[in-house]
Every structure is written in C-alpha cells, then in structure tokens.
Amino acid sequence: MDQLWEILVVLTVVLLGAVGLAVAFLRGRGGKTKELPPQEPPPAAKDAPQRKANTYKPSSGVTIDTSKGSTATAPPADTDERDEPPVKPVTPAEPVENKGGTAVQEPPVEPAPKAPEPAPAPEPTIEQPESARGRMTRLRSRLAASNNSMGKGLLGILAAGTLDESVWEEVEDTLLGADLGVEATTELVDNLKQRVKVEGSASPEQLEMWLHDELLKLVDPTMDRRIAASRQGDRPAVVMVVGVNGTGKTTTVGKLARVLVAEDKEVLLGAADTFRAAAADQLETWGARVGVATVRSDKEGADPAAVAFDAVKDGHDEEVDVVIIDTAGRLHNKVGLMDELSKVKRVIEKQSPIDECLLVLDATTGQNGMRQAEVFAKAVDITGVVLTKLDGTAKGGIVVLVQRELGVPVKLVGLGEGPDDLAPFDPKAFVDAVLD
Numbered sequence: 303m304d305q306l307w308e309i310l311v312v313l314t315v316v317l318l319g320a321v322g323l324a325v326a327f328l329r330g331r332g333g334k335t336k337e338l339p340p341q342e343p344p345p346a347a348k349d350a351p352q353r354k355a356n357t358y359k360p361s362s363g364v365t366i367d368t369s370k371g372s373t374a375t376a377p378p379a380d381t382d383e384r385d386e387p388p389v390k391p392v393t394p395a396e397p398v399e400n401k402g403g404t405a406v407q408e409p410p411v412e413p414a415p416k417a418p419e420p421a422p423a424p425e426p427t428i429e430q431p432e433s434a435r436g437r438m439t440r441l442r443s444r445l446a447a448s449n450n451s452m453g454k455g456l457l458g459i460l461a462a463g464t465l466d467e468s469v470w471e472e473v474e475d476t477l478l479g480a481d482l483g484v485e486a487t488t489e490l491v492d493n494l495k496q497r498v499k500v501e502g503s504a505s506p507e508q509l510e511m512w513l514h515d516e517l518l519k520l521v522d523p524t525m526d527r528r529i530a531a532s533r534q535g536d537r538p539a540v541v542m543v544v545g546v547n548g549t550g551k552t553t554t555v556g557k558l559a560r561v562l563v564a565e566d567k568e569v570l571l572g573a574a575d576t577f578r579a580a581a582a583d584q585l586e587t588w589g590a591r592v593g594v595a596t597v598r599s600d601k602e603g604a605d606p607a608a609v610a611f612d613a614v615k616d617g618h619d620e621e622v623d624v625v626i627i628d629t630a631g632r633l634h635n636k637v638g639l640m641d642e643l644s645k646v647k648r649v650i651e652k653q654s655p656i657d658e659c660l661l662v663l664d665a666t667t668g669q670n671g672m673r674q675a676e677v678f679a680k681a682v683d684i685t686g687v688v689l690t691k692l693d694g695t696a697k698g699g700i701v702v703l704v705q706r707e708l709g710v711p712v713k714l715v716g717l718g719e720g721p722d723d724l725a726p727f728d729p730k731a732f733v734d735a736v737l738d
C-alpha cells in the first residue's frame with residue numbers, strides 16, 4: 303500500500319512539471335511584441351532645414367549654445383567662428399501641427415543678432431558767432447537796398463533846380479513817407495531852408511552834405527547805445543526783452559546772446575515766454591548753438607515771473623556775466639499782458655535790479671508799432687529799442703521817431719533772418735546807407 307502511494311506522488315510531480323514546461327513554452331512564443339515598421343518622419347520635420355546650433359557669443363569669449371536641450375560648451379580653441387556662413391535669424395513661431403496631427407516643435411529660435419554698439423553721440427558743435435564790430439558794415443548793403451530810395455528821392459528832389467516851396471513840400475512828403483514823423487520832418491526841412499538862405503545858393507553836393515548832417519543830427523549820435531551786459535559788481539547784469547508777438551523778440555534774444563558770446567561774455571537765457579509753448583524750445587535752440595544754457599519750465603502756461611526769478615538766481619549762482627530774459631508778447635488781452643510784465647519785473651527786482659529793458663519793435667509796422675511802444679513803456683522802464691526787420695522796409699525814419707517818442711536810443715537793429723543779422727546801431731553807418 304505504501305508503495306502505491308509513493309508511485310502516485312511521483313506521477314503527480316512528473317505531471318505537474320510537464321504542465322509547467324508546456325505553459326512556459328506557450329508563453330514564450332505567444333507574448334512577443336510585434337515590431338512596428340520604421341516610422342517616416344513627419345513632413346514638417348523632414349522638410350525643416352538642417353540648421354547649425356544657435357550660438358550667442360558674450361563678450362567673455364565663451365560660446366553658449368542656446369539651442370533647446372543642449373548644454374553649454376566651449377568652442378574648440380582653434381575654431382574661428384567668423385569663417386562660419388552667417389545663419390539667418392528665424393522668427394519665433396508657435397508649434398505647428400503636421401498632417402498626422404502630431405505636434406511638431408518649431409526649431410530652436412536664434413536670438414536676434416547682437417545690436418551694434420551705439421555710436422557715441424556727436425559732440426554738439428558750438429558755433430563761433432561773428433563779432434559785433436563790423437556787422438553794421440557787412441549789413442549796410444541791406445539797409446541801403448531798402449532805405450536808400452528815401453535818400454535817392456530826397457537828393458533827386460533837391461538837385462532838380464530852384465528850391466521853391468513846392469520842392470520843400472516834396473521833401474517833407476518823402477520824409478513823412480519814411481516814418482520820420484511830423485516834428486522831425488519839420489525840423490529837418492526848416493534847418494535845410496535856413497542853410498540855403500544863409501549861403502544864398504547851394505550845389506547838389508553841398509545839399510547832399512547838409513542833408514547828411516541834418517539826418518545824423520536827428521538820429522542823434524550822442525545817445526549812449528551801449529548794452530548793459532557786463533557784471534555789475536558781484537552780480538550778473540540782467541537784460542529783460544519785451545515786445546509784441548511776432549516782432550522778433552525770441553529771435554533777437556538768440557541773436558543778442560550770440561553778439562555777447564562773440565565778446566567772450568558768459569550768458570544765461572531765461573524763457574519767460576510761457577504763453578507760447580514753442581518759444582522756450584526756440585530759445586533753447588538758439589542758446590545751444592553757441593553753448594549758452596536756458597532756464598525754462600516744461601509746463602505750458604507756467605508762471606513767467608517764477609521762470610525769470612529762477613533764471614536770475616541761477617545766473618547769480620553760476621556767476622555769469624549777463625542773464626537775458628525773453629517774455630511773452632501775447633496774452634488774452636492787453637491789460638493782462640501788461641500786468642504780467644509788471645509782475646515779472648517786480649519779481650526779478652526782488653533779487654536784482656534790471657539793468658536793461660529792451661523793447662523789440664518791428665520796423666515794418668510803422669506808426670502802429672509806435673502805439674505798442676507807448677503801452678509797453680508804461681508797464682516797464684524801457685532803456686533801449688531793438689528795431690527788427692529794417693532790411694524789409696523803406697521806412698527807416700522810424701529810428702528817429704521811436705527815439706523821440708520814447709526818449710530812449712535804438713541800440714540794435716535786425717537786418718535779416720540769419721543768426722548774425724543783428725547789429726549794434728551805428729547812426730553814421732545808418733545815414734550813410736540811407737544816402738548811398
């Protein structure tokens with residue numbers, strides 16, 4: 303019986319072993335994964351140009367590969383990257399989908415080529431303005447071109463023959479037409495008549511000489527035409543410039559700065575014309591051309607008195623020779639403008655006297671300009687006149703009229719739009735040009 307059990311156990315073990323081997327054999331065959339045929343690359347990736355690794359060369363000389371997934375590598379020591387063909391920069395784009403719907407990553411994007419170092423800003427060129435001496439001589443032809451019709455007319459009339467009353471009337475009309483004014487005209491004609499009477503007769507040359515003398519007398523060479531633009535003790539001189547808009551005020555301040563720079567003066571400009579937005583820019587440009595700074599406010603409609611105050615204060619601190627203040631020429635009404643000018647004047651005078659107050663008058667406006675002048679003279683104490691645009695008018699007689707009416711000399715004349723077309727007024731050169 304025992305033997306039978308032993309035989310049964312052995313048979314069972316053999317059977318189980320055979321079954322296990324059979325299962326293992328079957329698994330080994332049936333579980334093998336099927337090989338996929340080789341995959342074609344997606345069209346987009348296939349067509350993508352083979353591009354070299356994107357490189358960025360910092361100033362240290364180390365090349366950093368910025369292409370995706372790569373690590374920083376140093377180039378071989380003997381690699382000269384300048385020999386590589388240039389790589390076209392690629393615009394970054396979103397990943398695109400190929401036809402099969404697989405997302406294809408856009409090839410790595412190269413950084414924009416390093417911007418070249420910006421060229422150092424060119425040094426501003428400081429212009430060398432023409433010296434004041436000799437300007438009137440250079441500009442004399444301009445005066446003569448516009449004004450000697452008056453001189454020629456007078457000489458023609460006086461040389462025509464007998465000096466009867468009708469001839470004197472013609473002389474008077476010519477002088478009045480040149481804006482000399484009634485008073486000065488009567489004075490001149492009376493004096494000429496007197497000389498002719500005393501001499502008995504006169505040659506055309508003698509008449510020309512007398513006319514020259516009489517005109518010069520009216521222009522008055524004895525007036526002090528110097529501009530107070532030198533330091534006054536331990537402070538700068540202060541020059542305030544006033545006048546109606548469009549007369550050439552800002553231009554004159556710019557030109558005057560040039561005259562003074564040519565005389566080796568240190569100048570500071572104050573842009574107190576805050577009414578017209580562009581006036582401060584205009585003034586600053588004028589100053590910058592000759593290396594002169596401008597005190598201004600960037601706020602349109604800022605208080606002009608405050609700007610003038612700051613300019614004078616800065617002038618003190620910087621120890622310049624002269625501070626020139628440009629003012630507004632237009633406000634909503636005349637009263638407002640005059641109040642503003644008076645205030646600018648008062649505020650400046652809190653820290654410094656005003657040494658010069660120049661009224662800018664447009665010579666082409668004739669009698670109209672005279673009425674403006676009187677209004678300004680009431681608001682501020684005018685110490686001198688700048689007659690602009692004398693190159694564009696035959697009415698040079700305004701020089702005499704303005705001096706007589708205001709009791710102050712014409713100190714400067716504008717004879718063109720060029721930067722150096724402002725000249726100290728020279729009575730003799732003026733009369734010479736008129737009778738040229």
Ligand SMILES: Nc1nc2c(ncn2[C@@H]2O[C@H](COP(=O)(O)OP(=O)(O)OP(=O)(O)O)[C@@H](O)[C@H]2O)c(=O)[nH]1
Pocket residue numbers: 545546547548549550551552553554575578581630631632689690691692693694715716717718719723
């Ligand atoms: N022909 C000539 N033109 C001049 C002369 N002076 C100034 N001008 C011109 O006159 C115009 C007006 O000049 P501005 O300096 O802007 O006048 P402004 O008085 O400051 O005017 P606002 O700033 O509006 O008050 C400009 O075109 C100048 O070039 C001159 O002597 N001769």
